[in-house]
Amino acid sequence: MSDRPIFVTQPYLPPLEEFVPYLEKIWANKTLTNGGPMHQQLEKALCEYLGVEHIALFANGTLALVTALQALRITGEVITTPYSFVATAHSLLWNGIKPVFVDIDPNTLNLDPVKIEAAITPQTTAILPVHCYGHPCNVREIQRIADNYNLKVIYDAAHAFGVQDEGGSLLRHGDMSVLSFHATKVFNTFEGGAIVCPDAKTKQRIDQLKNFGFVDEITVVAPGINGKMSEINAAFGLLQLQHIEEVIASRRKIDLTYRELLKGVKGIRCVEDAGEVVANYSYFPILVEADYRLSRDELYQKLKDNNVFARRYFYPLISDFPMYRGMQSAQKDNLTVADQMAEKVLCLPIYPALSQVEQEKIIKIISDESGN
Ligand SMILES: *Cc1c(COP(=O)(O)O)cnc(C)c1O
Secondary structure, rough: OOOOOOEEEOOOOOOOHHHHHHHHHHHHHOOOOOOOHHHHHHHHHHHHOOOOOEEEEEEOHHHHHHHHHHHHHHHHHHHOOOOOOOOOHHHHOOOEEEEEEEEEOOOOHHHHHHHHHHHOOOOOEEEEEEEEEHHOOOHHHHHOOOOOOOOEEEEEEEOOOOOOEEEEHHHHOOEEEEEEOOOOOOOOOOEEEEHHHHHHHHHHHHHHOEEEOEEOEEEEOOOOOOOOOHHHHHHHHHHHHHHHEEEEEEEHHHHHHHHHHHHHOOHHHHHHOOOOEEEEOOOOOOOEOOOOOHEEEEEEEEEEHHHOOOEEEOOHHHHHOOOOOOOOHOOOHHHHHHHHHHEEEEOOOOOOOOOOOHHHHHHHHHHOOOOO
């Protein structure tokens, strides 16, 4: 194929000349990191845009996850989903915490609350769910269980930038929510991340932990990490925020077109929303069912042969990686739904610069009855 390759995502980059004034400011005041003016402005701007009270910026989402667990002093066992990016469970291992995998709901692909209680032991201290593909977890039921058993809830909200339910920002739920601003995410700062938390005191502790545990010039209160976001990333985030509405609007259009044109394709199921009032269209997962004419892997390969690089997120399951697969909760019979979904899912390309012609090409490959 002579066409240029189409990847599952392509980072949004604003016009370069718009970034130059930000760089000039950084060069003029010579503050490169450590909570400088760009960092402060981005925290304020994100609180406004997202509709949250407190946010602490990080160098990436993984450090934010690790630090969120530290800030809440989580220990012992934490209930989490196997159907996510591997960083979700890795953040537990980095804290010496044992992940306990619980199966997912076949419609939302999020942690199934009905199965959480059976996994709680005296060692359980928290639940770490993921708003997978930006679709909200069953936050009410998760909070009810957490309240009953006195557990903390930390949402891995890496996919959920800007998502709202009927009460407002999805990020207001639980004790903390963690965002990623990695290049592949809806809102990117090249690399970056954040913790959203409900009160100023918690934010202060997070800010100390991400800066080696420093409280002031001569006082260190915890074995903190260096998790700070630099001024250049923060400045880029400020510029990205100027464009976020158009970015999400163009993703929405692509999402609607896929749904419309894949409707009649036998054996292809689009993942529906999960009660969000404002969505972010971060991914476009389809499920390749048994009555489709190809297997999921055959379709994946066929797209690839046509220069379309869809991705099998999240296959393999986290629980299948070597550092997890020996655990009791990682066994297949505990995770039957997640296991089935990981065998069916294919994430199709979705990003602002994906043209209509390119999208039609992808849909044609999927729906082409004659095969090729
Ligand atoms: C991207 C992602 C992360 C990690 O974020 P980084 O910024 O890449 O460190 C964590 N969890 C999920 C679900 C993600 O998709």
